[in-house]
Amino acid sequence: MNDNEEPRVIIIVGRVWRSESAAAERINVLLRAPDDDSAVRMTLEALKREGYGRAELDQIGELEGMPDEEPHMSAWQGAMEGEIAIVTM
Numbered sequence: 001m002n003d004n005e006e007p008r009v010i011i012i013v014g015r016v017w018r019s020e021s022a023a024a025e026r027i028n029v030l031l032r033a034p035d036d037d038s039a040v041r042m043t044l045e046a047l048k049r050e051g052y053g054r055a056e057l058d059q060i061g062e063l064e065g066m067p068d069e070e071p072h073m074s075a076w077q078g079a080m081e082g083e084i085a086i087v088t089m
Helices: 036-049 072-080
Strands: 009-017 025-031 054-063 085-088
Touching (some): 025 036, 025 072, 036 054
Antiparallel strands (some): 009 025, 009 054
16 A cells, blocks of 8 residues: 555445344444455454344445445544444444
8 A cells, every 4th residue: 555545444235133033234344454354354253242143244345435424424434543333224
């Protein structure tokens, strides 16, 4: 990464369940990671810490700049500060 490049923020889209009998919740996870494999591992660890028993991650990509709308704008800012931001829908 060049000094003038913005750090990459990864977005992971998927579904999570708190238990086998619970309804699925759609999620977007925003975080900074050196590569996709690390991003997936970090996401799964964060979801486990938040009490989710099962996760299915459907897509991974990179955001190009700060989103225009909440809650993703705040999640992006959190990711820029080193947090793993979980947005439930």
